[in-house]
Amino acid sequence: MQSSHTAMCHILVRFFKNCPKDNNTYSITLSSSKLSIAEKSFLSDDGTWHLIKEIDQVLAFDISVVMDTVHISSFEALYDDTELADFELRDEDGSVKVHKAVLAASSHVLKRMLSGSWRETKEGHVDVPGTSAQTLQHFKDYIYLRKLPNTGLEQVLLLASYYMIPQLEQKCVNKLVNSLTAQKTCDLLELAMKHKVNRLILAILEWVQNRGVEVKDMRSFFSSCTDNNCEELP
Template identity: 45%
Template sequence: MPAVEEVSLVSLANTREGSSAVMVALSMTCKGESGEVVILMPKIINKLAWVKFRGSTKVIEGKIKFSISFSSVKHILAKDDCVKINVRSKLFKYSALSIDVPNNDWSKWQEMRPYNMLETGKVHPTTVSIVVTAYKCKKETVLSKLYTDSDFTDFRLATSEGSVPVHKAYLAAHSDVFKAMLSNEWKETTTGEITMKGVTIETLQHLKEYMYLGTVPNDGLRPLLLIARCYLIEDLEQHCIRKLAENVTGKSLFSLLEFACDNNIPELSFALVVMTENIDVNHANKLKNKKAVLDSQKSKKSQQ
């Protein structure tokens, strides 16, 4: 009996990622045997690229390893364009950005990070959601080539979810803290990586995107702002503060002010005050009062 009993592949519109994105959900029912299935239903993304996936299971030391690989090729309508794809999966804690899509033949299978499953002999239905974004791009610049480079990177930004390869020179150019660290015999210098506790792999990717490409994300700005302050990356800090303040609403105002106070970021508090003239501050006050009542109730219960 094959390890993968049932396989289905569906695509859904993902408005948060934009019209160029397709959310792919692979649903597999796996048993405690090794096996493999190739998904022969490639999905088209914005008439730019075709992407197909391959799922497999493997028994290692009494555990089932579930892995996903993907391959891509350009759509015929985009044969003369520079096309790249982004592949993301929270379950696999995987984020591969700016993958070049070949013109004719399918690219080599690229494996995502394996996912540990249950002990052998047990049936475990698993649904893996993967967001694939295809987009046109201009001819690569030196910086974009360095961003996608993996052969000559000499350092890694690490977290419990994985690590992101970078170049020491870029770290030092953006941060005096990194420069001092890499110029001396610190532990991080000898191991070739620095571990950032409590940081997601997505935040590290955002940090790398800013250093190499100068882009700032729409989401995940708070943890990125904390990294910028910790490592004295002033330009990134200012970008994050401005973007948070520009997008503040009555619902998010109190939460952002609390975040600014808890992390001693007076610049953010000031920016929020400046930007709150045209939003419903009364709504934020109601949330603040409601939180105070809940905190008081929790305190009374703990004392009883």
């Protein structure tokens, strides 16, 4: 893609599946010695054009792409099971019944907690402060069904980051970034910085760099904020 304002050439890539009935998730690793790119990874169907390089001239180059299937274990058959559910995720306003084996298979952090002598293992539940029963349900929906909600993704992202579930974290980031406005960009950047979600920080910066959101619009939003009272831009 040739920029109309400068002589810079922007090279972008988007990874998607041609078969809509393919429920597998794939990853690609992209490398190019000519472009000084080494093992840049992408997941399929994130819906995002990723800027991989800016160059000041159009030239011939070759790119190596390696594709792998991201193996996902399905626990859909256990989703509605309560008889064998042996653990709970709890918050102040409710709880969600789950299976320890499913949690352990989804997160090495949870596996270490559940296989050790932690208090939560003995009591059969873990308290997840700062979240909600709805967020916990969304979390269960993903680890059992691989489904993401249309709202409340920010809190699901924080859980994914806390329990170190990179695939869930990346999917939340992709979905959040794809619907950014100037105000949402500022709000999400604040959230990412506060909770040190580096994956989200980098995705936002890449989105702004690709002009998904204009810096001038973000500046307008910041200038409309006075005394911590921000008016939503039209």
